[in-house]
Amino acid sequence: MNEQIAQFLQNQNFEPQLIEELKLSGRLKKITAGSAVIKPGMPTSEIPLVISGSLKVMRQDEDGKEIFLYYLEGGDTCAMSITCCMESKKSAFSAIAEEDSTLWMIPMAMLNSWVAKYPAFRKFVFQAYQNRFDELLTAIDSVAFMKMDERLYKYLLDKKQASGSFEIKKTHEQIARELNTSRVVISRLLKQLENEGKIEQHRNKIDIL
């Protein structure tokens, strides 16, 4: 049992007894940047609670195409895992650590009773749904209403926001994958953004100005 976790749970306004239960039945999971917490088709019986770091949530279709949905950061939890677990359906999305992250995995089996028993936990779960819903809608806005150059710029700004850094360490190829387009298109539009003075490019790295 980690001090960081204990501290984290204190900060969530959870009932003391709930905190005890969370401590007892959860387990720590450290995950290194780039590896997956949830993979498509991988059934899971635990719900990840993000203590530190961040997870990148992506949707994928049958033929391997994928698209970035949103980031989960400290204090977030994965609403899709919840619904997924409840139906024990296979997930059509993945959650990948963007940076080294610490998770507190809580068993799905407890969820139902905690929601009934602890108002603070109920609030937490509903809040999570609300946030994820909003983020999904924002993702829809991007693909439905915006052109690729706007989507790209928004993507960069989101990434800056999530990482708290002006430097984005990704290749054009990686960005293209997350926006479901091709590398050439991204290179073209990044060059355009650079000409507009919005970014500065380096190898494997983009600076947001």
Next chain:
Amino acid sequence: MNEQIAQFLQNQNFEPQLIEELKLSGRLKKITAGSAVIKPGMPTSEIPLVISGSLKVMRQDEDGKEIFLYYLEGGDTCAMSITCCMESKKSAFSAIAEEDSTLWMIPMAMLNSWVAKYPAFRKFVFQAYQNRFDELLTAIDSVAFMKMDERLYKYLLDKKQASGSFEIKKTHEQIARELNTSRVVISRLLKQLENEGKIEQHRNKIDIL
């Protein structure tokens, strides 16, 4: 208090006491095809439970562009209303009756306690979230991964499914609005689908073959 409602509540596997509460604190709302149950920016303190008919849920952006998300049909409820109400935020989506529909409006205020008190209601709410989440993801798949001709055909099939009819009574203009494109594009692609023998066109009406 309507016989249809009573019947409906019986069929949901709700606890008898919950059914009583739902009957007592809800109210009937009949709505004619084309009118809105929820409009963007309209705050609401009630959650609609669809008894019969169907609601079309659309997302809109700031400059009036919009896109179809999914249908709510008998037995469904609007998860976005729930989260929306809980945060008493303005809704960035609308729900419009596709056909004459009957709703049972339940006060948001009761939700929290019912979720705590009635396992069946808890299940119902989580199930609603799960379904809406899935539908949002499906909507994302459409706009993110499919070309307009596929999206259009999928749209027609969804509509057929939701209405239970092979006839779709919509103009090209209306369809264009729901897919966030232009009338000319829809006319072009519908003609294409007709040539492929997938549909048959008439004025104000399309037959799915």
Next chain:
DNA sequence: CACCCTATGTAACAATTGTTACACTATTGG
């Protein structure tokens, strides 16, 4: 240093989608 692999730049072209303009037809209301 030579070699290799990855990342980026760029041109040329194709496919898709969006826009404008106008013709024609069906329906409606006087």
Next chain:
DNA sequence: CCAATAGTGTAACAATTGTTACATAGGGTG
């Protein structure tokens, strides 16, 4: 019946996005 309006068909063109192909540059390794 006539005029007005709404719905559809179609062509021509523009803008955006996708694809292919190849050049160049940076960084690491033997």
